[in-house]
Amino acid sequence: MNAMPESAASLCADSLSVSLGSTRALDDVSVAFEPGWTAIVGPNGAGKSTLLRALAGLQAPQLGGVRLNGRAVRDWPDRERASRVAWLGQQAETTGELTVREVVQLGRLPHHGLFGAATARDESIVDAAMHDAECSAWQARRLNELSGGERQRVLIARALAVDAAVLLLDEPTTHLDPPHQIALVQLLRRRAAAGVTVVSVLHDLALALLAERVVVLQKGRLCAVGGSDDPALHRTLVDVFGGAIRIERVGLRWVPVANLEGRA
Amino acid sequence: MHTLDRRRRLRLAVQLGAWSLVLLTAGLAAGSEGWSMHALWETLQRGDATLIVGQIRAPRTVGAWLAGALLGLSGAVAQGLFRNPLADPYLLGSASGASLAVVLVLAASSLGGHGIALATAGVVARLGLVGAAFAGALLGVSLTLVLARGAEQTTRLLLAGVVVGVLLAAASDLVTSAAPDALRGKQVFMLGSTGFLSWGACAVLAGGLAIAMPPAWRLARALDALTLGEDAARSLGLSLPRLRAALVGALALAIGVAVSQTGLIAFVGLVSPHLVRRFAPAPHGYTLLASAATGGTLLLAADVLARSLIAPQEVPVGVLTALLGGAYLLWLLHRRRAA
Numbered sequence: 001m002n003a004m005p006e007s008a009a010s011l012c013a014d015s016l017s018v019s020l021g022s023t024r025a026l027d028d029v030s031v032a033f034e035p036g037w038t039a040i041v042g043p044n045g046a047g048k049s050t051l052l053r054a055l056a057g058l059q060a061p062q063l064g065g066v067r068l069n070g071r072a073v074r075d076w077p078d079r080e081r082a083s084r085v086a087w088l089g090q091q092a093e094t095t096g097e098l099t100v101r102e103v104v105q106l107g108r109l110p111h112h113g114l115f116g117a118a119t120a121r122d123e124s125i126v127d128a129a130m131h132d133a134e135c136s137a138w139q140a141r142r143l144n145e146l147s148g149g150e151r152q153r154v155l156i157a158r159a160l161a162v163d164a165a166v167l168l169l170d171e172p173t174t175h176l177d178p179p180h181q182i183a184l185v186q187l188l189r190r191r192a193a194a195g196v197t198v199v200s201v202l203h204d205l206a207l208a209l210l211a212e213r214v215v216v217l218q219k220g221r222l223c224a225v226g227g228s229d230d231p232a233l234h235r236t237l238v239d240v241f242g243g244a245i246r247i248e249r250v251g252l253r254w255v256p257v258a259n260l261e262g263r264a
Numbered sequence: 265m266h267t268l269d270r271r272r273r274l275r276l277a278v279q280l281g282a283w284s285l286v287l288l289t290a291g292l293a294a295g296s297e298g299w300s301m302h303a304l305w306e307t308l309q310r311g312d313a314t315l316i317v318g319q320i321r322a323p324r325t326v327g328a329w330l331a332g333a334l335l336g337l338s339g340a341v342a343q344g345l346f347r348n349p350l351a352d353p354y355l356l357g358s359a360s361g362a363s364l365a366v367v368l369v370l371a372a373s374s375l376g377g378h379g380i381a382l383a384t385a386g387v388v389a390r391l392g393l394v395g396a397a398f399a400g401a402l403l404g405v406s407l408t409l410v411l412a413r414g415a416e417q418t419t420r421l422l423l424a425g426v427v428v429g430v431l432l433a434a435a436s437d438l439v440t441s442a443a444p445d446a447l448r449g450k451q452v453f454m455l456g457s458t459g460f461l462s463w464g465a466c467a468v469l470a471g472g473l474a475i476a477m478p479p480a481w482r483l484a485r486a487l488d489a490l491t492l493g494e495d496a497a498r499s500l501g502l503s504l505p506r507l508r509a510a511l512v513g514a515l516a517l518a519i520g521v522a523v524s525q526t527g528l529i530a531f532v533g534l535v536s537p538h539l540v541r542r543f544a545p546a547p548h549g550y551t552l553l554a555s556a557a558t559g560g561t562l563l564l565a566a567d568v569l570a571r572s573l574i575a576p577q578e579v580p581v582g583v584l585t586a587l588l589g590g591a592y593l594l595w596l597l598h599r600r601r602a603a
Contacts, residue, residue, distance in 0.1 A: 058495050082501030089495050095347045096491030097545035099266065106489050110501040114485050140266035142545060
């Protein structure tokens with residue numbers, strides 16, 4: 001079972017400004033996301049999570065807006081928006097007694113609603129999502145019995161189960177060990193290749209540079225957008241991280257290297 | 265569903281059914297001379313069964329189960345809604361609103377007795393204790409909703425509930441200091457009692473359960489989604505303000521009806537969902553139903569005990585539920601610490 005969206009989607013932030021209390025979290029950010037994998041990076045407090053929440057329609061902007069397939073995201077009926085845009089937050093605090101499978105099944109809520117019953121198709125998409133996130137083996141266990149990494153894989157499966165055309169993931173590699181981080185990167189690439197618009201906030205630059213495109217934020221402003229092999233993007237990255245890193249080529253890839261001398 | 269889970273849930277359902285039946289029988293048998301099947305048999309033989317069993321013990325027994333079920337349901341809804349296993353269904357101002365209303369009625373009647381004419385006293389007294397408690401509970405919750413500016417934010421809702429609780433409790437203390445005669449009645453209400461339940465009360469309680477249960481149960485999946493956090497639930501297309509409003513409505517109705525018939529019975533609403541989660545962890549669809557059945561069973565058990573422990577005297581049932589509930593939570597705390 002290959003769970004892929006029926007149609008591709010585009011997501012576009014137009015002059016987006018968001019204030020959280022007295023802090024300007026996003027300042028006039030305009031960026032478009034097309035099918036493929038884009039990573040959002042930047043120092044702590046750059047507004048990465050706020051941008052992702054605004055893209056998901058969870059954070060109302062003070063100025064500007066977000067368009068999903070050309071239509072303002074706030075104008076979409078809740079369920080229709082939710083079936084097209086899946087969102088996984090950072091540091092999800094979970095409560096309750098649900099099993100892994102019951103949690104992943106919640107991903108189908110936008111499709112069958114609160115009062116509808118799950119169909120065989122829903123169940124096979126749930127199976128595929130658990131398989132992709134490698135959590136099928138413990139589907140009968142409860143979320144509160146799992147380790148941090150195991151729980152993160154379940155929550156990723158929950159986001160995958162929405163089977164949405166847009167997949168927004170905030171720090172999806174949190175708690176994951178290196179093999180599962182690599183597995184997640186491969187999964188995101190597969191989804192992107194199949195036409196999903198994947199946008200992930202990543203603090204790990206090595207992983208972010210594996211994406212097709214990288215968006216760099218600093219202090220709420222957009223600093224650069226470019227391919228992960230773009231030298232101009234690399235220069236911006238070195239700048240926004242205060243010279244603490246260098247970007248070097250290793251084989252076919254670009255990787256960040258700690259620049260201890262430069263920092264000193 | 266996993267086989268072990270299914271077996272646990274089925275076992276709890278069967279046990280709750282069996283215990284309810286046993287306790288219903290015990291409730292019919294528990295009288296002023298204590299608890300005895302022999303005495304029940306004799307009463308039935310004597311012919312005054314219609315009065316003693318049919319009009320006193322049976323409605324009290326059935327009513328205790330129904331009131332407990334409303335409390336258990338409210339507890340499960342409150343804990344799911346606030347994502348907090350220690351949320352008490354009385355949190356939203358229902359308890360303080362109901363007790364203030366009851367104190368007002370009592371004070372009005374005692375002031376009336378002293379010949380002091382108060383324009384409002386007659387109206388309040390006519391409304392009756394039951395109606396006043398119900399209206400007070402709903403007004404308490406409404407006040408909380410007004411202060412919280414709707415049901416949009418859980419934290420604001422909780423804080424507003426605490427504020428309303430404190431303010432209305434102060435107001436009711438003020439009334440009792442002006443009219444000390446109302447104190448005793450207030451105490452009976454605060455302790456809770458199943459002693460005044462008639463068939464009419466049972467009909468009201470059953471009606472409350474029939475109205476509050478279906479919407480709560482239909483929204484159970486929203487409570488499941490809330491376990492992943494409010495943003496995750498919204499990202500799944502749920503409109504949280506509307507859902508909260510519906511659930512708070514069902515909660516206020518269930519609590520208002522229960523409180524109006526039995527007074528403030530402690531801990532049943534808090535403990536029932538805990539017991540269900542302990543013996544048969546499940547999604548909210550099951551937890552809501554099982555918490556209602558557990559609440560009914562618990563309150564009925566407490567009622568039978570209250571009638572039998574020091575017969576022909578009665579222990580106030582609210583004191584028993586508080587003691588048993590408190591002991592259970594202490595045990596839970598001890599177990600957690602040990603773990």
